Amino acid sequence: MRLTAIAGGTGAAKLLRGLVAVRPRHELTVIGNTGDDAEIWGLHVSPDLDTVTYALAGRLDAGRGWGLAGETFRCLEAMGDLGAETWFNLGDRDLATHLYRTRALREGVPLSAVTAELCRRLSVGARILPMSDAPVRTRVRTPDGWLSFQEYFVREKAQVQVLDVEYAGAAAASPAPGVLESIREAELVVVCPSNPVTSVGPVLALPGIADALAATRGRVAAVSPIVGGAAVSGPAGELMRARGLPVSAVGVAAAYAPWLRTLVIDRRDAALVPELAHLGVRAVLADIVMTDPERESALARVVLDLQPSLE
């Protein structure tokens, strides 16, 4: 089956690992968020693409949910000795990815081609597409002014008030080659349990994505990143509030309502089913907190087995 996933970072990585555990890897195309890409020490860092790449390569650090397993941070320590900023944790092996990517981008290679080559080198098996080859940058407005997403999320540890979110450059950016086709031609499009504002939001802000989601003949399902009134991980709650969305599966459904048909929500949120139905979104109840590989595969099966006849 042709399977396309729209993915952010940590939460997406878990569901994607589940999907390739139960389906052949070559069936999967991942559209990765690049709105949180950043320049760190002069290097182009693509945190969400890398999290997904490392996860599918079996190299993601399971405890942290980002970076490589068994990583060391010698260069980071030495950068600290030199007085450079060290709030963004670049590991020694991870640095190779950023050095490789940065050099290729400077030579004019598009991000999509660099990403494909990294996937090939790391034996990912699945296809990972950056959402766009053009720079789109998620920025967060705080009482002290605009921050890049990584400044907000990593440097400030998401502990500042969010007044607004924007996706700078999105309106003028084209989806990367293959992105729209992979949505239109998929038998199933899965929106991973990622932050709807800063992980999936930048993808949706690109011209043509929402239309492709609305027009695809395949099934379109999302997994909620919210259980009860809080995000499974990360700052999705604060960011949803800033965008005027309820911090619940209802807010997720509202963000995706124009094109979403099915939202997989946690069993504990069964009471929200009527509200979702009111938004035109069918709710499917499941155990959506993926705390081990078995739960990742189990949730992947739930998503894959959604009955199209019910949509």
Next chain:
Amino acid sequence: MRLTAIAGGTGAAKLLRGLVAVRPRHELTVIGNTGDDAEIWGLHVSPDLDTVTYALAGRLDAGRGWGLAGETFRCLEAMGDLGAETWFNLGDRDLATHLYRTRALREGVPLSAVTAELCRRLSVGARILPMSDAPVRTRVRTPDGWLSFQEYFVREKAQVQVLDVEYAGAAAASPAPGVLESIREAELVVVCPSNPVTSVGPVLALPGIADALAATRGRVAAVSPIVGGAAVSGPAGELMRARGLPVSAVGVAAAYAPWLRTLVIDRRDAALVPELAHLGVRAVLADIVMTDPERESALARVVLDLQPSLE
């Protein structure tokens, strides 16, 4: 006393360590070769500047003679996994230096200012000046064509025939701020025991350097990097041959004859004293092979104690 040293890499590092062991660091200005600078993985690497910087910071790996003590090479391994070239050994902590330098250069900071900041951050104490802020690149012509110095020295392990050597960009490059003054105003200028062709040669190829050496009122002394008929380390012999110089202290004296007054040579080369005198260079005999810190300091004392009355 005002002390200026013209320095290459490994051999220079030893004598410089000796000099700061017996004189206050602030007296020392080092003019460092940048002819072997290279772009590796998109990073600006200055091998000779770094060897000297690390040596004076007490951080040089004593066994290798380059790089940092206690270094790891995780990023290098990961670059190999990505199919990148790995013939140039960049360590994880060393990478911080190159990342720091590369970002600053891209932002328009001159190499001399970056080098000064690295010295400050690493508590070098002495002043290290790159020979020029402009790019000068030593290239080596082999039967298969021109190679950069690092391609010749590291990638090919100096195992290819050398037909010619050039210093691309030297004629148009100005010495970095302070370089000519530090030669003119020094009480003693020391040419370190470095390769006369590819370590000292690029410095001498810059406009004004040879004139400043000839005109300085300070003493000018060099330490031979050659003992008997071979270099103490590195490919100086092959490179001197390619430039038509005898591979001996006589060849060193011939290369420096226009401005050199005193050459410190190994006691085993006493027979060469008349030949050096014939070139107008006074020979001083000493133990010039620095195999431990005591010998570094002892040779530094020999250089510092040279009698100006004899010049």
